[in-house]
Amino acid sequence: MINTRQMKTFSKWFDHYLRWxxxxxxxxxxxxxxxxxxxxxxxxxxxxxxxxxxxxxxxxARYLMIWMGMLGSALALQKGRHIGVTMVMEKLPEKWHKxxxxxxxxxxxxxxxxxxxxxxxFALFNQGQSSPALEISMLVPYLSLPVGxxxxxxxxxxxxxxxxxxxxxxxx
Amino acid sequence: KTVIKLANAGPEAPDNRTVKAVKxxxxxxxxxxxxxxxxxxxxxxxxxxxxxxxxxxxxxxxxMGTLTSGPVPGFLPTVMLYDIPFLFSSAPAAWEFxxxxxxxxxxxxxxxxxxxxxxxxSENGYRHFTDTxxxxxxxxxxxxxxxxTMQNPAHMSMVKALGADxxxxxxxxxxxxxxxxxVDGMECPIVLINDMKFYEVQKYMVLxxxxxxxxxxxxxDQFFTKKLTPAQQTxxxxxxxxxxxxxxxxxxxxxxxxxxVLKAKGMEVYKPTLEELAQFRALAQxxxxxFITDKIGKEWVEKTLKDADEAEKVVGDRADxxxxxxxxxxxxxxxxxx
Amino acid sequence: MILLLCSVFLITLILGFPVAFCxxxxxxxxxxxxxxxxxxxxxxxxxxxxxxxxxxxxxFVLAGELMxxxxxxRRLIDFANVLVGRIPGGLAHTNILAxxxxxxxxxxxxxxxxxxxTILVPGMIRKGFSPGFSAAVTAASSTMGPIIPPSILMVLMxxxxxxxxxxxxxxxxxxGTLIGVSMMGLSxxxxxxxxxxxxxxxxSPLILWKxxxxxxxxxxxxxxxxxxxxxGVFTPTEAAAIAVLYAFILGRFIYRELxxxxxxxxxxxxxxxxxxxxxxxxxxxIFAWVLTSEQIPTRIAQAMLAxxxxxxxxxxxxxxxxxxxxMFLEGGAAIxxxxxxxxxxxxxxxxxxxxxxxxxxxNLSVGLLTPPLGVCLFVVCGVTRIDFSVIVRAVIPFLLLExxxxxxxxxxPWLILFVPKFLGYV
Ligand code: NA
Ligand code: NA
Numbered sequence: 001m002i003n004t005r006q007m008k009t010f011s012k013w014f015d016h017y018l019r020w021x022x023x024x025x026x027x028x029x030x031x032x033x034x035x036x037x038x039x040x041x042x043x044x045x046x047x048x049x050x051x052x053x054x055x056x057x058x059x060x061a062r063y064l065m066i067w068m069g070m071l072g073s074a075l076a077l078q079k080g081r082h083i084g085v086t087m088v089m090e091k092l093p094e095k096w097h098k099x100x101x102x103x104x105x106x107x108x109x110x111x112x113x114x115x116x117x118x119x120x121x122f123a124l125f126n127q128g129q130s131s132p133a134l135e136i137s138m139l140v141p142y143l144s145l146p147v148g149x150x151x152x153x154x155x156x157x158x159x160x161x162x163x164x165x166x167x168x169x170x171x172x
Numbered sequence: 173k174t175v176i177k178l179a180n181a182g183p184e185a186p187d188n189r190t191v192k193a194v195k196x197x198x199x200x201x202x203x204x205x206x207x208x209x210x211x212x213x214x215x216x217x218x219x220x221x222x223x224x225x226x227x228x229x230x231x232x233x234x235x236m237g238t239l240t241s242g243p244v245p246g247f248l249p250t251v252m253l254y255d256i257p258f259l260f261s262s263a264p265a266a267w268e269f270x271x272x273x274x275x276x277x278x279x280x281x282x283x284x285x286x287x288x289x290x291x292x293x294s295e296n297g298y299r300h301f302t303d304t305x306x307x308x309x310x311x312x313x314x315x316x317x318x319x320x321t322m323q324n325p326a327h328m329s330m331v332k333a334l335g336a337d338x339x340x341x342x343x344x345x346x347x348x349x350x351x352x353x354x355v356d357g358m359e360c361p362i363v364l365i366n367d368m369k370f371y372e373v374q375k376y377m378v379l380x381x382x383x384x385x386x387x388x389x390x391x392x393d394q395f396f397t398k399k400l401t402p403a404q405q406t407x408x409x410x411x412x413x414x415x416x417x418x419x420x421x422x423x424x425x426x427x428x429x430x431x432x433v434l435k436a437k438g439m440e441v442y443k444p445t446l447e448e449l450a451q452f453r454a455l456a457q458x459x460x461x462x463f464i465t466d467k468i469g470k471e472w473v474e475k476t477l478k479d480a481d482e483a484e485k486v487v488g489d490r491a492d493x494x495x496x497x498x499x500x501x502x503x504x505x506x507x508x509x510x
Numbered sequence: 511m512i513l514l515l516c517s518v519f520l521i522t523l524i525l526g527f528p529v530a531f532c533x534x535x536x537x538x539x540x541x542x543x544x545x546x547x548x549x550x551x552x553x554x555x556x557x558x559x560x561x562x563x564x565x566x567x568x569x570f571v572l573a574g575e576l577m578x579x580x581x582x583x584r585r586l587i588d589f590a591n592v593l594v595g596r597i598p599g600g601l602a603h604t605n606i607l608a609x610x611x612x613x614x615x616x617x618x619x620x621x622x623x624x625x626x627x628t629i630l631v632p633g634m635i636r637k638g639f640s641p642g643f644s645a646a647v648t649a650a651s652s653t654m655g656p657i658i659p660p661s662i663l664m665v666l667m668x669x670x671x672x673x674x675x676x677x678x679x680x681x682x683x684x685x686g687t688l689i690g691v692s693m694m695g696l697s698x699x700x701x702x703x704x705x706x707x708x709x710x711x712x713x714s715p716l717i718l719w720k721x722x723x724x725x726x727x728x729x730x731x732x733x734x735x736x737x738x739x740x741x742g743v744f745t746p747t748e749a750a751a752i753a754v755l756y757a758f759i760l761g762r763f764i765y766r767e768l769x770x771x772x773x774x775x776x777x778x779x780x781x782x783x784x785x786x787x788x789x790x791x792x793x794x795x796i797f798a799w800v801l802t803s804e805q806i807p808t809r810i811a812q813a814m815l816a817x818x819x820x821x822x823x824x825x826x827x828x829x830x831x832x833x834x835x836x837m838f839l840e841g842g843a844a845i846x847x848x849x850x851x852x853x854x855x856x857x858x859x860x861x862x863x864x865x866x867x868x869x870x871x872x873n874l875s876v877g878l879l880t881p882p883l884g885v886c887l888f889v890v891c892g893v894t895r896i897d898f899s900v901i902v903r904a905v906i907p908f909l910l911l912e913x914x915x916x917x918x919x920x921x922x923p924w925l926i927l928f929v930p931k932f933l934g935y936v
Pocket of ligand 2: 605609648
């Protein structure tokens with residue numbers, strides 16, 4: 001049997017990982033946002049200033065936006081920024097609230113696991129397909145879905161772990 | 173009871189060519205299988221755009237589709253053989269080519285690569301140039317015009333060879349881009365100009381027919397071979413051939429009607445002479461061929477040109493007669509359904 | 511099946527799942543029951559957000575954040591304040607007017623809500639408006655985006671039904687203006703009734719000039735964007751990217767308040783805001799597939815025609831139905847799924863197709879304000895971080911007002927068809 005102390009250590013270690021994940025997503029959001037903006041600005045520039053069409057800029061920017069959506073979702077989950085109706089739950093007594101929160105967390109993990117598994121399947125199934133303009137494997141954009149889902153699963157798992165085995169360190 | 177979900181990207185008007193042809197198909201399949209196979213048609217991109225639909229057919233979330241070649245190069249570049257500029261001098265020549273050995277080899281290659289069977293090939297239509305700046309009669313008139321193309325490098329190189337500036341834009345933004353003059357012109361089939369109301373934002377059209385787009389009738393092969401009995405397979409295959417032919421007929425009819433609508437809406441339509449067409453061809457075809465040979469190899473290009481030539485000979489000077497005959501056939505089939 | 515969809519969705523919603531996951535879980539349940547390969551979910555989620563016009567969202571959010579951090583917003587508000595701050599409800603009027611102007615540039619309500627929510631709401635709250643009212647007037651006025659041309663929804667409508675897009679654009683002018691003017695009236699009335707604080711500072715030509723000079727470069731932004739689009743230099747989505755560039759130049763080089771450190775945070779914050787929206791739109795795209803594939807819209811249309819053939823009654827039913835649908839579906843998705851079916855219904859009873867098209871766009875714009883899935887409410891909620899239920903309560907008067915305009919447009923078709931007729935579209 002794993003004892004409570006070991007779990008707390010694990011919880012602490014897990015927190016460290018999640019902190020790294022948050023940092024990674026932050027960095028990626030900066031990079032993706034910057035790249036998207038520059039691409040579309042260059043697209044305008046190439047078309048109207050130097051008269052050279054730039055056929056893949058739009059597609060590339062779209063794929064960057066999708067990665068932004070998935071990584072940003074994980075970050076939003078971490079920061080409690082997703083939008084939901086919390087009015088009803090907040091009115092429940094403390095004990096019920098806790099139980100229902102756990103249920104919601106587990107169900108969300110379940111749903112995201114389906115999305116993760118199907119995302120992997122989908123990405124692998126289509127890796128032979130190349131994108132219309134960039135002519136890269138569709139694996140690259142499609143992988144954003146399982147990666148984002150996995151990160152979201154880890155965030156929720158970290159929350160659950162934290163509820164039962166609070167780590168000693170307080171993370172900001 | 174087996175259900176076939178069929179995806180189509182075109183609009184859902186009751187008198188639309190694909191809506192009518194699919195109606196005939198539905199009737200034939202359901203009658204031929206005593207109602208054991210049901211066709212559910214989803215028009216107007218309800219099940220997703222063309223790339224999404226083709227992916228869906230591959231994955232088995234959708235069973236069938238009537239889709240253009242647009243999303244195909246992502247799966248198999250060989251389909252670019254249909255992107256050779258000025259490949260067919262008439263629609264019946266193209267229809268003849270669809271039955272050729274090369275077309276058959278392409279279908280087999282696609283089935284092997286993607287797991288999707290092409291039951292039959294029909295017409296999406298000739299693509300023509302339109303613009304708002306000046307009437308185009310020869311390639312010289314295209315100099316400096318910003319022409320919207322698909323995100324297809326073959327099309328872009330061809331437009332460039334004709335002297336214009338190719339500007340790839342997503343189809344969804346095209347109407348607004350034309351209205352706001354982000355681009356001067358575009359190229360697409362007559363039926364589409366009509367469906368999308370592009371005549372509201374374009375003034376001139378030249379009937380140059382630089383490309384002839386096919387429309388493929390796809391089916392998921394696993395579904396076709398495993399879920400349908402051999403007898404049902406025959407019914408679906410035969411009905412798909414009828415679908416292709418009726419669609420050819422309705423498409424030609426829609427072209428004739430569409431052209432008169434465009435004229436009535438104030439578009440100036442120019443039909444180039446044979447010499448003017450030759451000028452277009454002389455510039456566009458080598459550029460297209462160079463690009464396409466690079467992508468799909470010399471062998472495919474040569475086979476295609478040879479079989480296209482054969483098809484031209486078979487049709488000879490009977491093109492107009494074949495068109496009339498096919499239009500009549502399509503309407504006869506439809507009246508059977510009603 | 512309809513029962514399953516409704517119950518799963520409502521239960522997950524009440525349990526407090528994020529709306530995106532409510533949509534996802536409901537669709538998952540339906541796909542399992544009807545034995546569709548689950549890989550469909552991933553595909554639809556992807557294609558739902560794989561859209562170029564959608565990219566206006568992150569760009570306008572980004573531009574808004576940049577204008578906030580770079581001192582641009584503050585200067586705009588100061589100038590607006592000098593102009594209309596002394597009228598009761600001053601900044602609310604600025605907000606509405608700005609949205610009408612914005613609507614004339616952009617085709618997207620979401621982009622407007624994001625931009626105005628970031629730029630104007632903090633200022634309104636600082637000036638003493640209640641957070642709820644500030645957010646509500648922003649969300650409500652942003653719905654003019656798809657009604658005043660150009661409009662992404664109208665383009666979608668024209669493309670899926672074959673209606674004239676130019677005609678739809680023309681039809682939107684009068685109802686759009688009507689909504690704007692009546693909202694200003696409502697704000698004026700509410701400002702007096704609830705005595706929102708009013709500026710009392712002295713006004714002299716010198717002060718006006720000083721604030722004008724200070725805000726001048728920022729005031730130029732809409733002209734650059736509008737001029738760029740109308741002059742054919744860029745598409746609306748590209749205009750959004752230009753707005754980012756311009757906001758950056760203002761904050762960094764003109765007002766010099768934007769630091770490199772700020773920039774990182776700007777990208778992160780706007781990235782999260784964007785992601786929250788994208789994930790909802792993506793999940794709604796799975797949901798839309800389920801509805802279509804079950805042929806639910808078609809069945810509803812048949813049921814409608816079985817009830818009555820009176821055009822006024824049909825239009826009323828369509829209004830009620832679409833407002834209900836707007837609670838659960840994103841506008842673009844609703845058009846793709848429902849417009850062809852409903853057009854068949856209205857054609858069957860002899861309603862002008864353009865009239866129907868505009869009513870549908872109006873309805874779906876109202877849907878942007880109706881919970882649970884009111885996209886503009888979410889956007890404003892997301893960018894201002896004001897509590898969702900507070901915004902919902904405050905938006906009700908505006909919602910009723912818009913429904914009022916919708917009813918006027920439904921039963922006085924000439925009001926809609928006047929401009930298209932004048933321009934020769936009918
Ligand atoms: Na607008
Ligand atoms: Na506003």
